[in-house]
Amino acid sequence: MPLPKFEYLSPKSLEEALQLLADRGEGTHLLAGGTDLLVKMAHGHLKPRAVIALKQIDALGGIRFDPGKGLFIGATALLDEVASHPDVKAHFPSVAYAAQQTANVQIRNMGTLAGNLCNAAPSADNAPVLTAMGAEAVIAGPKGERRVALDRFFKGPGQTVIEPGEILTAVHVPVIPSGFGTSYQHVSPRGKVDIAAVCVGAMVGMDGATCKEARIVLGAVAPVPMRAEKTEALVRGKALTPEILEKAGRQASEEARPISDMRAGAEYRKRMTAVLTGRALKQAAEAAAN
Amino acid sequence: MKQLLTLRVNGITHELSIDPWRTLNEVLRDELNLTGTKLGCGSGDCGACTVLVDGRSVSSCLTLAASVDGKEIATVEGLAPSGEQLHPVQESFVENGAIQCGFCTAGMEMSAVYLLGRNNAPDEEQIRAGLSGNLCRCTGYNQIVEAVAAAAEKMKPS
Structure with missing residues (x-):
């Protein structure tokens, strides 16, 4: 049309x-x-x-990494640029992976990570792990610049805290502290190209086998990407044994509030939330150990 | 207000005056008569409209012509400029029976060219991932994947 x-x-x-x-x-x-x-x-x-x-505005392009300040992903940085950037792959592997898993080749060559967040689909591939990592939106407006952590950025499907007259200029991802690891897990009934039916991002801090800190964010199971705070509390201070991972999965699935739609039924989404939460915690803990 | 655009398409420079709501797909097909590039779904799902913009494969149906002012566009017509000598990717598609109705072919070939430009020896999984943004309703994909593998062989630097 x-x-x-x-x-x-x-x-x-x-x-x-x-x-x-x-x-x-x-x-x-x-x-x-x-x-x-x-x-x-x-x-x-x-x-x-x-x-x-926004493409002609040089200041909104590009990806910058500073070992002290972290990663700045400009508003017009392409998903493919995020997925293939050497610093992103080396220091923020789950950020690169989530970008790589978004849509298909052509869309990654056109679409931006910032746009994926601003579009505010509950299933946005790039939201869960960035939110779990404490990333923030850098927003410019008539009154200057403000920063909003992504766990307060999404208001509802298609809605964010960005006010009329404001522009998201970059996404800032803090450096992953030593002893912390991250993971992004997702599932879609029609293979990798489709929008996620459920997606989970996690960042955990490990002290040996013990999980001392955890942030878990569930996507596509609520109106916005949501923190699974009870699940975070459940794993904090515990060794991430298979039993704890299973309990954590069950807890996350209880926190999830999915709907049924053409991609998946609510019951399937709840079950997959459990599976993916377990996998995300396990992979993030393994990444923390390396 | 119409936008004055300079598009370099397959090496030829075009000066155009275009309404800003026209897509690159419309301009290629309707203004430049380059109908090799197809329009399928119009929503970035099927890949039939794939072209290269400054070397990157994109869906021309989701690209505003105004947004590619000054850029280098490559379409399927540019793969065989003489109209006689086919590009190795096109040769391989013919030789491997990778074309049935032909509607997806131009987009498939542009995605294949993009993939092989980034990875000159892709394995099967990489070929399938590289073509994941292009739908084919006829072939079941196997011949297309084989054609891209054969093209990689043909194009291998000797």
Whole structure:
């Protein structure tokens, strides 16, 4: 279906983009990769008055790693750039893996990690592990910059804390502390290309065999990617034995609040939440040991 | 307001005046008459519209023409510019029976070219992953995977 008509703006600087966003007001949408925006427009769900393309703004591109400050993923950094970046692969392997597992080759060559978060699908591949790692959204607006941890970023399906007039400029991922490991696990009934039916991100801190800290985030089983706080409390201070992992899985599945839809039934999602939580904790603990 | 665009398509520069809501797929097919690139689902699922933009494979149905101003576009027509001598990927598709109805072929070939540009000796799993954004309703994929493996052999630097 042909796209609806709109005004196309392609600012060169963030200041110019913020100004255009303020001037054009309601009905103005930001375009990064376009892989969600254009689909919504093609399907008639969205009729923007104006579209502001972010790709020409150099400051929003690229991926920067600083051993002290962590990783900054620019708003227009492609999923494929995240997945194949040497520093991301070396220091944030689960971030690279989640990006690699998002959609298909062409979408990863167009779509951005920031866009995957801003689109705020409950199933967003990149949300669970980044949220578990304490990543934050860097948001620019008329009043300056603010940072919001991803566990407070999502408001509902398709909704985030980003206010009209604001632009997400980067995603900041803190350095993984020594003794901590991460994992991303997901399942989809139609293989890897499809949107996840359930996905789980975890970061655990280990002291020998004992789990001293855990953050577990479940995707596609609630209106937003959700922390499984009771599960985190359950594993904290315990050795991650097969019995504890099974208990943790059961607990996570109780915390999950999935719906049934065309991808999976709620009961299947609950069971897979248990399986994937166990796997994520195990893999994250193994990564912590290395 | 129409946008003035410069697109370099298969090495030829085109100056165009285009409505900003037109996709790259529409411009290639309707303005430049390059109908080798197909339009399938229109939502980035099927890969029939795959082209390369500055060397990256993308869905031309989800790409605004205005957003690729000044960029280098490669379409299936550019694989065999003479119209006679086929690209090794195309030769392999013919030789391996990888084409039935032909609708997915242009997109498959562009994805194969992109894959082989990044990995000149992919194994079967890597070929399948590389083509995972392209759907074929006829072949069952095996001949296509075989064709890409054969193309990799043909293209191996000697």
